[in-house]
Amino acid sequence: MGSASSMLTQYDIEEVQEHCNNLFSQQEIVSLYQRFCQLDRNSKGFISADEFLSVPEFAMNPLSQRLLKMADGLNFKDFVAFLSAFSTKASLQQKIELIFKVYDTDGNGKVSFNDILQVLRDLSGSFMSDEQREKVLIQVLGEAGYTRESCLMLDDFIKVFGSSGVNMEVEVPVD
């Protein structure tokens, strides 16, 4: 599936579907492909950071830079795999994995106090001081049984989120 064709064959769709663990239906993959081609203006086969940021709704999002690092330069297959955590069929585990990945910027499987602080900084901007953020974090970590020096792993995240589930679904418009 190169950058040139704007038509997907059945083989292509099945390949992408397999790559995203069947979390999207074939129709959704076709829609996503149309969207991918729409965003990728000069058909280079991936969407550049600039093209992502040309969507104003995305550019306004406080976590856009983090997501950009994860989504920039992906080809279509990986793009779909990236979005698969937002599918209605994705499991809680998969969603929490994505959230974990957003926190764990260096990809070492551990989320430190500072990692969480960084995300908090993105979310609250200049409306909270660093001291306030640290204080809040230390307090809630303490109540959950962690300290400032603890490093959270994926299992910790799963435990914290518990069984109440995470509401993280995006519906792909199917024409």
Added chain:
Amino acid sequence: MPWRETRKQMGGWPSCFGLRGEETEQVWRKRGRDSDTKPPKKPSKSRRKRIQFAENEEDDEALKMSTTGTLKPSSSELDLDRPNIEDYLPSGSSIQQEPDGKLRLRDLLDISPTLTEAAGAIVDDSFTRCFKSNSPEPWNWNIYLFPLWCFGVVFRYFILFPLRVIVLTLGWIIFLSSYIPVHFLLKGHEKLRRKLERLLVELICSFFVASWTGVVKYHGPRPSMRPNQVFVANHTSMIDFIILEQMTAFSVIMQKHAGWVGLLQSTILESVGCIWFNRTESKDREIVARKLREHVQGADNPLLIFPEGTCVNNHYTVMFKKGAFELGCSVCPIAIKYNKIFVDAFWNSRKQSFTKHLLQLMTSWAVVCDVWYLEPQNLKPGETPIEFAERVRDIISARAGLKKVPWDGYLKHSRPSPKHRERKQQSFADSVLRRLEEK
């Protein structure tokens, strides 16, 4: 006065205008942060999810407009399309959906609402949809339609196109041979000269329209030449101007272009009196505002303004800039709707130059559109210019069957201002700090 008598639906249009049916597309809505409704586990069955709200650069007024709710629609149909701005105040974190309750680690770690918004924007967003041109659907897909289509292509390119070029050339010859003498010989008689020049501009515009086989249906009373009024219309392509100018010699405010278009602008359009602006210069705004005001009070031909500021694909309208609505005069809305069966008149300036766009028009079958001249509107007591602009946008969108989106058209060329993000951040921070206090 026929206008005043039938003040019923649609902010007082005479009922003879009728109403265009609603299109079948649903407007996306985002769940607001109502504390008594739980966020749904599964997304709603309707396909469209949300409209994000981004205000004009003129910030707080727009927000004020939403929160005080002074924009009252004049009919139930308008309700469906107006985005409920209360819904789109930032709800960037799950914390807000449980307004009471102690802050826990889970609440801080749960960034899913923000991530969902971002992913939703990647998958589909209302802003990009405004500028999507129709992909030409090939109807020549089988053995008997294909030769018909080939015949059509031959006819369009080798018979219609040369004919149109001839018509246009003829038009230019007639125009120039009349315009140049009038311009130079009648220097002393300003009024007469101006009148003749305007007639000639209307003439050349008619030739242009004929060169695309334009079938334009005008509805409503023709614009009258009197001071203290300004005309506003939705914008799909530069040909909007030509179609309107064919009927009335409006004066116009435009971005100065390069090339042959710029040449036309600086020579011929001077006779109808034009105002130039430069989108990229911020100081420019005050100068332009002043020039607008001077024109409205002084000149005798009305000004035509496209408040969207950019070309939109004729299925949506983006937010109107308030400049035209704070001049202290009445605003006459004009709605333009193209029939896309014949040709997609949307000029996607990112994809093609104006010359290519014109050539595309000249090799199509026809340009068919409807133009509605609507009832003049005035600023209501207690209404801000932004509210006024939105009200007029409602009227135009309803008449032409367009969807409204709450985006600023200039976002095509620039990024949203950081204050949108800051608003979300502030809301998050306030919520965290508040819940921290609760024990």
